[in-house]
Amino acid sequence: MMISWDELYLLLQVCVVQLSHRKGGVARHLKLNYCWKNKSRSAVTYLAGRKLKRFALEVVNMGETFERIPLEAEGENYGEDPSSPGKLRKVIPLQNFLKNSEGSGNLEVVMEQELYLEKFGYVNVVLVRDCLSWQLVDSDDLIGTSCWGGRKDLEKSRDQVLVSEIFAVEYSGLSNPASIGMCGPFTNPLPQMHRFAVHTFLRAQSNKCNWTPKVHTFCHASAEICQSWVDRIQGLIDRDLSRPKNLLVLINPYGGKKAGVRQWETVAPLFHKAGVKTKVLLTERAQHAYDLMAQSTEEELKNLDGVIVVGGDGLFNEVLNGLVMHRHKGHPAPNPERVLDLMAKRWKTKKRNNSSSHLPSEEGLRALSNMERKNDQSSGPSFDVHSPLLTDSPLESRAVNSTFLPAASKDVVGSASTRDPGKLQYSGSNRHKTNAPLRIGIIPAGSTDTVAISTTGSRDPVTAALHVLLGDSMPLDIVKITGWKKTPQSVDEPPRVRYAASFAGYGFYGDVMRESENARWLGPARYDIAGVKVFLKHKTYQAEVSYLDIPQIPAGLKNLTPRNGSSENSKLTDRAHRVICRVNCGICAQGMDLNHLVDSDSEEEELEEASAELQATKPRWRSLRGSFHSVGGAVMSCRNDKAPDGLAAHAHLADGLLHLILIRKCSRPSYLRQLISLTRRGADPFNFDFVEHYKTPVFTFTSVGEESIWNIDGELFPAHQLTAQVARGLVNIYARGPED
Numbered sequence: 148m149m150i151s152w153d154e155l156y157l158l159l160q161v162c163v164v165q166l167s168h169r170k171g172g173v174a175r176h177l178k179l180n181y182c183w184k185n186k187s188r189s190a191v192t193y194l195a196g197r198k199l200k201r202f203a204l205e206v207v208n209m210g211e212t213f214e215r216i217p218l219e220a221e222g223e224n225y226g227e228d229p230s231s232p233g234k235l236r237k238v239i240p241l242q243n244f245l246k247n248s249e250g251s252g253n254l255e256v257v258m259e260q261e262l263y264l265e266k267f268g269y270v271n272v273v274l275v276r277d278c279l280s281w282q283l284v285d286s287d288d289l290i291g292t293s294c295w296g297g298r299k300d301l302e303k304s305r306d307q308v309l310v311s312e313i314f315a316v317e318y319s320g321l322s323n324p325a326s327i328g329m330c331g332p333f334t335n336p337l338p339q340m341h342r343f344a345v346h347t348f349l350r351a352q353s354n355k356c357n358w359t360p361k362v363h364t365f366c367h368a369s370a371e372i373c374q375s376w377v378d379r380i381q382g383l384i385d386r387d388l389s390r391p392k393n394l395l396v397l398i399n400p401y402g403g404k405k406a407g408v409r410q411w412e413t414v415a416p417l418f419h420k421a422g423v424k425t426k427v428l429l430t431e432r433a434q435h436a437y438d439l440m441a442q443s444t445e446e447e448l449k450n451l452d453g454v455i456v457v458g459g460d461g462l463f464n465e466v467l468n469g470l471v472m473h474r475h476k477g478h479p480a481p482n483p484e485r486v487l488d489l490m491a492k493r494w495k496t497k498k499r500n501n502s503s504s505h506l507p508s509e510e511g512l513r514a515l516s517n518m519e520r521k522n523d524q525s526s527g528p529s530f531d532v533h534s535p536l537l538t539d540s541p542l543e544s545r546a547v548n549s550t551f552l553p554a555a556s557k558d559v560v561g562s563a564s565t566r567d568p569g570k571l572q573y574s575g576s577n578r579h580k581t582n583a584p585l586r587i588g589i590i591p592a593g594s595t596d597t598v599a600i601s602t603t604g605s606r607d608p609v610t611a612a613l614h615v616l617l618g619d620s621m622p623l624d625i626v627k628i629t630g631w632k633k634t635p636q637s638v639d640e641p642p643r644v645r646y647a648a649s650f651a652g653y654g655f656y657g658d659v660m661r662e663s664e665n666a667r668w669l670g671p672a673r674y675d676i677a678g679v680k681v682f683l684k685h686k687t688y689q690a691e692v693s694y695l696d697i698p699q700i701p702a703g704l705k706n707l708t709p710r711n712g713s714s715e716n717s718k719l720t721d722r723a724h725r726v727i728c729r730v731n732c733g734i735c736a737q738g739m740d741l742n743h744l745v746d747s748d749s750e751e752e753e754l755e756e757a758s759a760e761l762q763a764t765k766p767r768w769r770s771l772r773g774s775f776h777s778v779g780g781a782v783m784s785c786r787n788d789k790a791p792d793g794l795a796a797h798a799h800l801a802d803g804l805l806h807l808i809l810i811r812k813c814s815r816p817s818y819l820r821q822l823i824s825l826t827r828r829g830a831d832p833f834n835f836d837f838v839e840h841y842k843t844p845v846f847t848f849t850s851v852g853e854e855s856i857w858n859i860d861g862e863l864f865p866a867h868q869l870t871a872q873v874a875r876g877l878v879n880i881y882a883r884g885p886e887d
C-alpha cells in the first residue's frame with residue numbers, strides 16, 4: 148500500500164507535535180521512535196494504514212486535548228493516567244484481560260490497576276486468586292512494531308505469573324527514573340515512582356527443568372498503592388500452607404567438589420527474600436546428619452517444615468535414615484512363607500488410611516498426623532526406639548559432638564544447645580508450628596546427585612532452592628533393606644537395616660560404591676576409577692533371588708490418563724511399564740492402588756477377600772538362581788549426568804513398586820555394551836538377553852560365597868502407607884518431578 152500525500156503530511160505533523168510536547172504517554176514515544184527509526188518503505192507503508200491515522204490523531208490531540216479523543220467508537224475505554232493525574236489513557240477492558248489469562252482457574256478479581264512495568268511500559272494489571280496478569284496499555288497499537296524497529300506481537304504485549312510460582316513479593320522503594328528503562332532518543336523522563344517487585348522464575352528453553360529467578364518490577368506514583376499490591380499478593384501466597392517458614396539446613400562441606408558452603412551462599416539470598424527462617428549447620432563427620440535427625444525429638448521436628456541437605460545422595464540418605472529408622476513402625480524382614488499375609492495386611496492398612504485412591508491432601512495429612520499423635524499419646528511413646536533390629540546396627544546412634552559455624556560467617560548461622568551440643572535447639576514458644584508432613588529438600592552439592600536429578604530433573608542449586616521456596620512436594624516410596632550375614636564364626640549375625648529412596652545394589656554397583664568410598668579424596672572422579680576397577684575384575688556372585696510377581700496391573704493404573712491425554716486401555720500393561728515419571732505424574736498420583744482387592748467395610752471380610760483376590764490374581768513368589776554380576780533395586784529412575792535416563796528410566800517416585808534389575812553372568816564386552824547403553828538417552832538398557840527386569844514390591848536375595856552367606860530382604864513401603872507409619876506422615880521431598 149502506498150502512502151498518500153495527505154498521510155505523509157500528517158506524519159510530519161506528528162513528528163513536529165511530538166518534538167514540541169516532550170511529555171505524555173509512553174506508547175506515543177514508542178510510535179514516534181518507530182517513525183524515526185524506520186524510514187524504509189515498508190515502515191512507511193505500514194504506518195500509512197489505519198494505524199497511522201489513529202496514531203496521528205492521538206498525537207496531534209495530545210496534551211491538553213488528549214482527553215477529548217473520540218476513540219470510544221472503536222470499543223476502547225479510557226482511564227486516568229497514574230503518572231499524570233488528570234490525563235486519560237486507554238484501558239483494556241477487564242474481560243479481554245481475563246480471557247487471555249490462561250491458567251487462571253479462579254477469576255475472582257482481587258485487584259486491578261494500571262501500573263508501570265519496568266523496562267516494558269504501562270500495563271493494565273489484574274490479580275485473580277491464582278494468577279497475576281498484565282497487558283500493555285495500547286498494545287493494539289504496538290502490534291508489529293517495537294521501539295527498536297523489531298517485530299512485537301500481541302503475545303509479547305501481555306504476560307502472566309501464577310501465584311503458585313511467585314516465591315516473594317516486596318516493596319522496593321522509589322525508582323531511579325534513569326533505570327526505569329524506556330528506550331529511544333525521544334524518551335521522556337518518567338516521574339519518580341514507587342516500586343514493588345514480584346519474584347518468580349523462568350524455565351530455560353533448552354531444559355524446562357532448569358529455572359532462573361526473574362523479577363517483575365511494577366511502579367506507581369503512590370507508595371500506598373504499591374504496598375497494597377504487595378499485601379494482596381503476599382496474602383495469596385500465604386494461603387499456600389505448603390510453603391516452608393522454618394527450615395533446618397545441613398551442609399556437607401566435603402561432599403562432591405567440596406562446594407557445599409558455596410552452593411548455600413548462592414541460594415541463601417533467595418531464602419532471605421522469601422522470608423524463610425533457616426538454621427544452618429555444617430556436618431562435621433560422616434553420620435553426623437544421621438545422628439542429628441535420629442536424636443531430634445518429635446517436638447523439635449514439629450517446629451520445622453523441612454530439612455534441607457546441601458550435599459549429595461549420601462547426605463540425603465543419612466537424613467532419610469535418621470528420620471525414618473527409629474520412627475518407622477515397619478514389619479520385620481519379609482520371607483516367602485508369610486509374604487501374602489503381610490501384603491494383605493498392608494493393603495488393609497492402606498485402605499483404612501486412604502479411602503481415596505489419590506494421595507491425601509495437605510489437610511488430610513494434617514488430620515492424619517493429628518490422629519497419629521493422639522493415638523501415640525494414648526499408647527505411650529511414639530517411636531519404637533528399642534527395635535531389636537537396630538542392635539549392633541552400624542547406624543545406631545552415638546554421642547554427638549557437634550560444632551557449628553560461627554554466626555559471623557557470611558549467611559551461615561548456627562546455634563547449639565548449651566546443655567547438649569549435639570541437640571538442635573529451637574527457642575521460644577512463638578515459633579511457627581506445623582503439622583504438615585516434614586519434607587526433605589536437596590540443594591545438590593554432591594558427586595552424582597541422583598535424587599535431586601530424578602525428582603526435579605535438574606542439578607542446579609538455584610532451581611532446587613526455588614522448589615523448596617514454592618513448597619513443592621512429592622511423596623517418596625522407600626525401600627527397607629534388611630541384610631544379615633552368616634559366617635562359620637557367627638552363624639547368626641544381627642541384621643543391618645537401611646532405608647533407601649533411590650537405589651540399593653549388590654554386586655557390581657555395591658562394589659563400585661565400596662571402592663569409591665576408599666578413594667573419596669579423588670572427588671567425583673572416584674566413581675569412574677572405581678567403576679573401571681570393578682569392571683575389570685568382572686566378578687560374579689552365585690545367588691538366589693526371589694521376588695513377588697504381580698501379574699495384574701494395579702487398578703489405579705487402569706484409570707491412568709497419561710499426560711499426553713490418551714486414556715485408551717489397550718496395551719496398558721506395556722504402556723504403564725513405559726511411562727516416564729514427570730511432574731503431576733498420573734501413575735504416582737494413583738500410587739499402587741490395590742483398593743479393588745479390598746472392597747469390604749468389615750476388617751475380617753477385608754482380609755478374607757484380600758486373600759481370596761490375591762489367590763485369584765495369583766501374585767506369587769518367583770525364584771531365580773544363577774551367577775549374577777549385579778542385583779539392584781531402583782526405587783526411582785536414578786538419573787544422573789552419566790546415565791541421563793537413569794538406571795531404570797521408567798521407575799516412579801511413588802507407584803509402590805521397585806524395579807528389580809538382574810544382570811546375569813555375561814562376557815565383558817556384552818556387559819560393557821550394557822553399561823554404555825545406560826549413558827545414551829533413549830537407549831534400552833534392559834534389552835539384553837542377560838538382563839532381567841521385574842517390577843515388584845518385595846524381594847529376597849541370598850548370595851552364597853566361599854566363606855559366608857549374605858541374606859538381603861528388600862521391602863518397598865509405598866508413600867501412601869508411610870503416612871501411618873512415620874512421624875509427621877509421608878516421606879516427602881521438595882520437588883514436583885522432572886518437567887521435560
Ligand SMILES: Nc1ncnc2c1ncn2[C@@H]1O[C@H](COP(=O)(O)OP(=O)(O)OP(=O)(O)O)[C@@H](O)[C@H]1O
Binds near residue numbers: 402432465593
Ligand atoms: N564433615 C564431614 N566430613 C567427612 N564426611 C562427611 C562430612 N559430612 C558428611 N560426610 C559424609 O560424606 C558422605 C558423602 O557425602 P555427599 O553425599 O554429600 O557427597 P558425595 O558422596 O560426593 O555425593 P553423592 O552421594 O551424590 O555421590 C556422606 O555419606 C556423609 O556420611
